[in-house]
Amino acid sequence: MRISVVGTGYVGLVTGVCLSEIGHSVICVDIDENKLNQLRAGLSPIYEPGLDDLMKRNIQSNRLFFTSDHKEAFQNVDVIYIAVGTPEKEDGSANLFFVEQVAKSIGQNISNDVIVVTKSTVPVGTNNWIKEVIKENLVNKVEVKIVSNPEFLREGSAIYDSFNGDRIVIGAEDDESANIMEKINKPFGIPVFKTDIRSAEMIKYASNAFLATKISFINEISNICEKVGANVEDVALGMGQDSRIGTQFLKAGIGYGGSCFPKDTKALVQIAGNVEYDFELLKGVINVNKKQQEILLQKLFNRFTSLEGKKIAVLGLAFKPNTDDMREAASIVITNNLLESNAHVVAYDPVAIYNAKKLLNNKIEFVENLNEALVDADAALLLTEWTEIRDIDPSVFEKLMKTPIVLDGRNCFEIERMKKFNIEYYSMGRETIIPAVLKTI
Structure with missing residues (x-):
């Protein structure tokens, strides 16, 4: 499938690289051009064993791409993953500023029906809010489905965990979206748990x-x-x-x-x-x-x-x-x-x-x-x-x-x-x- 991943931190980069490794066409999005140039050269900005080799292999196989252009990243894709940071506020709650900015950009730039998947760790109820933000910013008449797909990666063994996890959790608003997500993840060979x-x-x-x-x-x-x-x-x-x-x-x-x-x-x-x-x-x-x-x-x-x-x-x-x-x-x-x-x-x-x-x-x-x-x-x-x-x-x-x-x-x-x-x-x-x-x- 054609997939876009917004955010190239620990979660976003590992997710994008591993999805390309199992055969999907993945374009990763970040706003830092210096970082993107490093990524295009197959060099990870984070230390994660095995990540550089996977990046280089999939870049050379034309399955992994990097861009700062949201319009380019969101054109004709089937699924958009949100994998930006949700840093801690002073009161301990999650700061959803970056999630909101991505949701607005999705609404402004998509031109076909898509599934939006949240990888970022967000408070209960956030995915429903993300959908409302996207709908409020839609430019074209398209349908957007929302899925929660939390990550369970351990830093230092994130590549191993991606291919050897205990379960993949898929929270969807309808069976069709859940089934599409299950199909995307099937090559990992990891049990899928579907829920709301x-x-x-x-x-x-x-x-x-x-x-x-x-x-x-x-x-x-x-x-x-x-x-x-x-x-x-x-x-x-x-x-x-x-x-x-x-x-x-x-x-x-x-x-x-x-x-x-x-x-x-x-x-x-x-x-x-x-x-x-x-x-x-x-x-x-x-x-x-x-x-x-x-x-x-x-x-x-x-x-x-x-x-x-x-x-x-x-x-x-x-x-x-x-x-x-x-x-x-x-x-x-x-x-x-x-x-x-x-x-x-x-x-x-x-x-x-x-x-x-x-x-x-x-x-x-x-x-x-x-x-x-x-x-x-x-x-x-x-x-x-x-x-x-x-x-x-x-x-x-x-x-x-x-x-x-x-x-x-x-x-x-x-x-x-x-x-x-x-x-x-x-x-x-x-x-x-x-x-x-x-x-x-």
């Missing part, structure tokens, strides 16, 4: 809120484990073997981040509030996550009388591995607190340095080599479980650091292994290791 539009909108928020709840729950359990002498990893494994619970999203750490969980949980609280329902549980999840980012800092502050002048190595800046996304990353809160304590912060990340420099305080010293960050450091904070960080030989901490004090916010190393080294080791929900002999601070 409002339920599809709610499924997205409910799914992310539930996963965020699992993370905050295990982090609370982690904090209790430290106080009672239990090991949170064993607790999580024992829980997860119950098929009703499952093992996923039960990894203790310093909280969730990124573009989805923080934004969507707050938005769902607002959605509930708009219908006069107090979502107390989800408010608790949000508060727990906010506090969790500060726990590693508290361990550090308890260890040192003062951080003034101390060199603190921060390993990992992105909110998770295999992405350069810094949105709601724990590193933001942590590095700001370290600087306020007059520490000398030296930061390393294998991919996210460019984005981090734009977002984090310019007093931070950024290095492009992990070992350089550790040289003469008084302490090291592990914030992102990159493979490169998980694969560190612990002896490196002993050899390079001024004092081998490691605070592991992602439980990258096994406790028993760390006991073999002269390293003071703090992790999440597990015993603290303090060797009998340690360099004088």
Whole structure:
């Protein structure tokens, strides 16, 4: 089919590229000409493993195109996907400005019947509003059908998820539109779940809120484990073997981040509030996550009388591995607190340095080599479980650091292994290791 995708961020670009990979003719729309030139060259502006190769293959096969011209993009297409950002407002609700602009442009530029599919995460009822905005701006007499098709992609594994997802949710206002969407997605070979539009909108928020709840729950359990002498990893494994619970999203750490969980949980609280329902549980999840980012800092502050002048190595800046996304990353809160304590912060990340420099305080010293960050450091904070960080030989901490004090916010190393080294080791929900002999601070 002939498909247009508006927006070339994480969702829009991956969606467009993967739709072209399964045989559709796709034209992606963005307003940034510099970005479009990069895309036309087959170079992704975001870090997503495997994306560049798919882009180049489908550009060369004349199935994938890029433009800033909405009239060109919307002419003679069967389906238009809306995949623009819905950033968080100050009150936590979703900002629909970009969605509205796209809806107006669709009305002004389409000249044939189309199905408009919303990929962007939007509050319940938004798709009906989108249709009204399009109708109010129609120039030609055409029919517009609306479909909600929320995405469930994980940054860092979005290509894999596109071809190996658990389900594709299609919320449509009529059977014909739902069937067309099912046909479009059939080559993915993923089960399709059809429902009404409002339920599809709610499924997205409910799914992310539930996963965020699992993370905050295990982090609370982690904090209790430290106080009672239990090991949170064993607790999580024992829980997860119950098929009703499952093992996923039960990894203790310093909280969730990124573009989805923080934004969507707050938005769902607002959605509930708009219908006069107090979502107390989800408010608790949000508060727990906010506090969790500060726990590693508290361990550090308890260890040192003062951080003034101390060199603190921060390993990992992105909110998770295999992405350069810094949105709601724990590193933001942590590095700001370290600087306020007059520490000398030296930061390393294998991919996210460019984005981090734009977002984090310019007093931070950024290095492009992990070992350089550790040289003469008084302490090291592990914030992102990159493979490169998980694969560190612990002896490196002993050899390079001024004092081998490691605070592991992602439980990258096994406790028993760390006991073999002269390293003071703090992790999440597990015993603290303090060797009998340690360099004088």
